[in-house]
Amino acid sequence: MINVNSKTLLEVRDLHATVGGAEILKGVDLTVKSGEIHAIMGLNGSGKSTLAKVLAGHPSYEVTRGTLLFDGHDLSALAPEDRARAGVFLAFQYPVEIPGVANNQFLRLAYNTVRGQRGEEELDPLEFDDFVREKMKLLKMNPDFLDRSVNEGFSGGEKKRNEILQMALLEPRLALLDETDSGLDIDALRIVANGVNQLSNKDNALILVTHYQRLLDYIVPDYVHVMEAGRIIRTSGKELALALEKHGYDWIHADDQMTEARP
Amino acid sequence: MSTAIWDDYLEKLIESWKKETQPFRTVSYLNRLRTNALNRVESLRLPTIRDEEWRFTDISSLRNTPFPRASTISLLSLDSQKNTFLNEPVCRLVFVDGQYIPELSSLVDDDSVTVCRLSGLANTCASKAERHLGQLADFQDSVFVALNTALMHDGVCIVIPANVSATIPVHVLYVTSGKEEVAAYPRCLLVAESGAEVTIVEEYVALREGASLTNAVTEIYIGESARVNHIRVQREAPQAFHIANNATFVAKAARYDSVSFAFGARISRFDQKITLAGEGAECQIDGLALIAGRQLADTHTFIDHANPHCGSRQLHKCIVDESAHGVFSGKIMVRPHSQQTDAKQLNHNLLLSEKARMDTKPQLEIFADDVKCAHGATVGQLDKESLFYLQSRGLAEEAARNLLTYAFGGEIINRVVVASLRQRLEEYILARTRIS
Numbered sequence: 001m002i003n004v005n006s007k008t009l010l011e012v013r014d015l016h017a018t019v020g021g022a023e024i025l026k027g028v029d030l031t032v033k034s035g036e037i038h039a040i041m042g043l044n045g046s047g048k049s050t051l052a053k054v055l056a057g058h059p060s061y062e063v064t065r066g067t068l069l070f071d072g073h074d075l076s077a078l079a080p081e082d083r084a085r086a087g088v089f090l091a092f093q094y095p096v097e098i099p100g101v102a103n104n105q106f107l108r109l110a111y112n113t114v115r116g117q118r119g120e121e122e123l124d125p126l127e128f129d130d131f132v133r134e135k136m137k138l139l140k141m142n143p144d145f146l147d148r149s150v151n152e153g154f155s156g157g158e159k160k161r162n163e164i165l166q167m168a169l170l171e172p173r174l175a176l177l178d179e180t181d182s183g184l185d186i187d188a189l190r191i192v193a194n195g196v197n198q199l200s201n202k203d204n205a206l207i208l209v210t211h212y213q214r215l216l217d218y219i220v221p222d223y224v225h226v227m228e229a230g231r232i233i234r235t236s237g238k239e240l241a242l243a244l245e246k247h248g249y250d251w252i253h254a255d256d257q258m259t260e261a262r263p
Numbered sequence: 264m265s266t267a268i269w270d271d272y273l274e275k276l277i278e279s280w281k282k283e284t285q286p287f288r289t290v291s292y293l294n295r296l297r298t299n300a301l302n303r304v305e306s307l308r309l310p311t312i313r314d315e316e317w318r319f320t321d322i323s324s325l326r327n328t329p330f331p332r333a334s335t336i337s338l339l340s341l342d343s344q345k346n347t348f349l350n351e352p353v354c355r356l357v358f359v360d361g362q363y364i365p366e367l368s369s370l371v372d373d374d375s376v377t378v379c380r381l382s383g384l385a386n387t388c389a390s391k392a393e394r395h396l397g398q399l400a401d402f403q404d405s406v407f408v409a410l411n412t413a414l415m416h417d418g419v420c421i422v423i424p425a426n427v428s429a430t431i432p433v434h435v436l437y438v439t440s441g442k443e444e445v446a447a448y449p450r451c452l453l454v455a456e457s458g459a460e461v462t463i464v465e466e467y468v469a470l471r472e473g474a475s476l477t478n479a480v481t482e483i484y485i486g487e488s489a490r491v492n493h494i495r496v497q498r499e500a501p502q503a504f505h506i507a508n509n510a511t512f513v514a515k516a517a518r519y520d521s522v523s524f525a526f527g528a529r530i531s532r533f534d535q536k537i538t539l540a541g542e543g544a545e546c547q548i549d550g551l552a553l554i555a556g557r558q559l560a561d562t563h564t565f566i567d568h569a570n571p572h573c574g575s576r577q578l579h580k581c582i583v584d585e586s587a588h589g590v591f592s593g594k595i596m597v598r599p600h601s602q603q604t605d606a607k608q609l610n611h612n613l614l615l616s617e618k619a620r621m622d623t624k625p626q627l628e629i630f631a632d633d634v635k636c637a638h639g640a641t642v643g644q645l646d647k648e649s650l651f652y653l654q655s656r657g658l659a660e661e662a663a664r665n666l667l668t669y670a671f672g673g674e675i676i677n678r679v680v681v682a683s684l685r686q687r688l689e690e691y692i693l694a695r696t697r698i699s
């Protein structure tokens with residue numbers, strides 16, 4: 001929901017970033033205010049996940065130019081854990097499997113460090129168990145996933161649900177969901193989208209990286225951006241996604257007259 | 264030249280021991296065994312890094328300290344919370360500085376476990392001890408086994424009678440008192456007769472820090488269709504030398520499961536030999552070394568597939584931090600007629616610092632053609648993507664590292680069947696990983 005008076009959560013200006021010596025982000029500009037939902041689309045390899053990882057602070061990615069402000073503070077100076085504690089959350093395109101670490105142990109550690117940082121009370125294993133089971137109901141997740149190792153042997157869809165479960169536990173102010181819809185069947189998509197909508201409010205913001213309109217049918221974006229070769233080359237309202245679905249990305253270049261909703 | 268020095272070292276050692284060691288009064292075969300071993304010691308020398316099997320493990324500093332045997336063995340009071348990881352009811356045999364101390368031991372009341380001392384064998388035990396003692400751990404080629412056998416002062420023989428399941432675990436606790444810089448040569452023989460079942464926990468602890476030498480030999484005979492579950496925990500003092508030889512004989516259709524932990528000692532060397540000696544015999548031997556500082560932990564295993572239709576599984580892991588050095592050498596031998604052998608060995612190693620070092624040498628020697636054998640070894644650091652994932656969920660980098668390190672070792676700890684021990688091991692490794 002767009003509200004001109006709400007405060008700016010994320011401000012990305014002329015962001016350049018490299019990985020392994022290659023420049024992938026070549027001047028990204030993006031402003032996200034609280035209450036807003038943004039969608040980022042774009043061809044494979046255009047730099048969407050790179051932007052996500054730079055936001056979350058992956059050590060292999062280096063910001064070489066530009067600014068990255070979260071709530072007015074320079075994010076690029078913070079360690080990944082401090083970004084998480086400040087309220088930045090990345091739902092991974094490829095969630096990592098961690099054999100030997102029980103999911104419930106991991107979720108409780110994450111909850112206690114992030115929420116504890118905000119002055120909330122830490123939960124002991126029993127209290128947490130009740131709490132997490134409630135959150136799992138929201139996503140129609142089987143509680144058996146608590147006892148398994150983090151993401152190990154989970155199907156693609158199960159991993160994505162586990163990501164959104166973490167989002168539900170950590171209640172971030174800014175969440176970037178990197179292709180969370182890929183690998184979800186239609187029922188799962190509806191459940192996950194429903195869960196995300198319930199977490200969305202006027203004080204937080206959402207960035208959805210997706211290839212498909214079907215997600216945006218459930219989670220309706222205020223802005224749709226198109227990324228290409230490390231830059232956001234087009235920004236418009238939700239109708240842009242429909243047009244892209246209909247005409248493909250080439251159409252953007254054919255239609256250079258298109259007006260931008262926000263420069 | 265070096266040979267002369269080593270001979271000299273052994274000679275002095277033997278001389279000083281000859282003076283004080285009393286012959287076994289009652290059992291002549293033990294005296295024969297010791298004499299044979301003593302004769303053998305005289306033609307052996309301490310290994311150096313020029314010996315293939317000791318390439319990575321330099322024990323030359325051993326000769327800097329004479330390590331006499333403890334002059335007096337005092338009755339210690341053991342704090343069961345601090346001094347052992349096993350608090351549940353067990354049949355407990357306690358050694359202090361290498362000597363078996365009946366006063367500190369607590370045996371079971373029922374007939375499922377029979378324990379006797381080597382120095383005073385009861386008749387039923389004597390024949391079993393005579394048949395197996397010194398037969399499984401071969402002293403011909405190992406100077407340490409020969410020394411242990413020659414200098415064997417006393418020890419225990421544990422027998423689980425045929426078709427009996429021991430009602431509680433047997434716990435052999437080896438305590439280094441740390442009062443003086445002494446040597447311990449403890450000896451233990453376990454005989455599980457056909458169809459018997461037992462869980463044995465072998466634990467080495469130090470009451471205080473300080474240099475000491477342990478040269479232990481454990482022999483395990485597993486009769487037909489019998490099962491032995493063996494857990495070994497080595498937590499010697501950080502300055503200690505720990506040298507141990509375990510030899511296990513697994514008869515037809517019998518099974519041996521073993522999990523070994525190397526946590527302590529400045530230099531530790533563990534030689535484990537398993538002979539799959541009858542058709543259908545199986546073993547699973549797993550291990551975890553967790554070392555830091557300037558520790559060296561060397562594990563040498565040898566699984567001898569001496570018969571057809573035998574299976575072996577092995578997973579050995581090392582977590583090496585700071586300037587520590589891990590060594591693993593795992594040999595699997597498949598003899599010519601041992602068809603239908605199924606052997607699998609894995610060795611995974613985690614280096615936590617730039618200076619940490621790991622040498623691994625898996626070896627398959629296969630002389631039969633119809634076999635299924637696989638092995639593999641990896642040496643690596645903590646996975647960067649896993650670290651980032653945990654950090655992105657708010658865990659501090661150090662906490663994330665500790666959690667991943669713990670998880671790496673947890674796989675081995677999960678194989679411990681004694682619940683209370685498993686929990687103590689978990690706590691221990693959590694505490695250790697938090698420090699490092």
Ligand SMILES: Nc1ncnc2c1ncn2[C@@H]1O[C@H](COP(=O)(O)OP(=O)(O)O)[C@@H](O)[C@H]1O
Pocket residue numbers: 019020022024042043044045046047048049050051060
């Ligand atoms: N570690 C890396 N080293 C070099 N190039 C990389 C690395 N990771 C990603 N890239 C490249 O960066 C580009 C953008 O990738 P990515 O951000 O994953 O795209 P998207 O998510 O939009 O599909 C791709 O060309 C990819 O090959």
Ligand SMILES: [Mg+2]
Pocket residue numbers: 048049050093178179
């Ligand atoms: Mg991507």
